[in-house]
Amino acid sequence: METMFQLHQPHLDIKFISYFSPKPVIFFYQNSLSMTRCGMTMSASSFPAPSLSIGYSDQICKSFTLDNIRNSLIQQEDSIIFSLLERAQYSHDSCAYDNDAFFLDGFKGSLVQYMVLQNEKLHSQVGRYNSAEEHAFFPEYLPQPMLPHLQYPQVLHHCADSININTQIWNIYFKDLLPKLVTARNNDECGSIAVCDTLCLQALSKRIHYGKFVAEAKFQDAPSEYESAIKAKDRKLLLELLTCETVEALVKKRVELKAKSFGQVVKIDEADNVANSTYKIKPSFIANLYENWVMPLTKEVQVEYLLRRLE
Numbered sequence: 365m366e367t368m369f370q371l372h373q374p375h376l377d378i379k380f381i382s383y384f385s386p387k388p389v390i391f392f393y394q395n396s397l398s399m400t401r402c403g404m405t406m407s408a409s410s411f412p413a414p415s416l417s418i419g420y421s422d423q424i425c426k427s428f429t430l431d432n433i434r435n436s437l438i439q440q441e442d443s444i445i446f447s448l449l450e451r452a453q454y455s456h457d458s459c460a461y462d463n464d465a466f467f468l469d470g471f472k473g474s475l476v477q478y479m480v481l482q483n484e485k486l487h488s489q490v491g492r493y494n495s496a497e498e499h500a501f502f503p504e505y506l507p508q509p510m511l512p513h514l515q516y517p518q519v520l521h522h523c524a525d526s527i528n529i530n531t532q533i534w535n536i537y538f539k540d541l542l543p544k545l546v547t548a549r550n551n552d553e554c555g556s557i558a559v560c561d562t563l564c565l566q567a568l569s570k571r572i573h574y575g576k577f578v579a580e581a582k583f584q585d586a587p588s589e590y591e592s593a594i595k596a597k598d599r600k601l602l603l604e605l606l607t608c609e610t611v612e613a614l615v616k617k618r619v620e621l622k623a624k625s626f627g628q629v630v631k632i633d634e635a636d637n638v639a640n641s642t643y644k645i646k647p648s649f650i651a652n653l654y655e656n657w658v659m660p661l662t663k664e665v666q667v668e669y670l671l672r673r674l675e
């Protein structure tokens with residue numbers, strides 16, 4: 365189906381996303397986020413921009429269910445695993461993290477900070493951070509969108525705007541995750557490293573902050589169950605109420621299987637002999653990553669959201 369945008373602006377990519385609902389929404393964004401400064405071209409990740417369909421917001425509100433949100437979390441596992449697999453091929457100790465390694469338009473900081481900041485500034489211009497799904501690592505530096513502001517359906521309580529734990533995510537990613545993830549040595553392609561880190565951080569941030577949607581859906585399903593714990597500001601009880609151990613066990617098994625599948629190194633010779641499977645990263649690493657901080661941080665976001673839900 366050709367849209368008016370496709371006819372007049374062929375360079376724009378027309379992509380589709382689901383937003384809790386099986387019915388896709390058509391959006392467009394500039395797809396030439398060329399990070400030539402680091403010799404890499406990075407395509408924008410999918411996020412809603414001005415919708416071309418009418419009355420779509422009703423569809424979103426009807427599809428705002430815990431099951432649909434969980435399905436989105438499952439889809440996001442792929443992005444997280446693939447971005448970590450890409451990053452794992454480069455060495456950990458990189459000049460991309462050295463604040464004094466490069467002169468970057470007067471920017472004071474590391475190449476990876478520069479890459480994330482510039483990426484967010486560019487994406488902000490097409491409305492990425494107007495979406496409740498997206499959270500910037502440098503929100504104080506974002507320019508105003510140049511596209512018409514889309515009135516997204518308000519599925520979250522306004523308290524969601526005050527929750528952004530990206531600083532915590534950044535610190536854990538560089539201090540805890542990377543040293544365990546990266547096994548490659550002497551592959552310090554700092555431009556590629558900065559691009560891969562950007563994608564990893566953005567995928568993890570989106571998944572963890574999805575805790576807001578999960579918390580809202582759980583609150584709407586059983587408000588009275590949460591209200592007394594919220595009024596008592598009982599974080600421990602809120603965490604108990606929102607924790608679902610059977611779901612967590614399934615998440616761990618699924619991400620480990622996906623890591624085995626996506627990260628498998630297949631070696632076959634001319635005689636069709638297939639060597640024993642090896643993996644780009646240990647599949648159990650991904651399961652441990654989810655258990656030790658992706659899911660705990662997602663629950664932390666849920667607790668923070670619920671504590672503010674009755675404001």
Ligand SMILES: C=C(O[C@@H]1C=C(C(=O)O)C=C[C@H]1O)C(=O)O
Pocket residue numbers: 434578606607608609611612615658659660662663
């Ligand atoms: C996201 C949810 O809330 C909690 C966090 C989970 C996660 O981060 O994967 C899974 C189950 C719950 O303990 C959910 O119930 O689906």
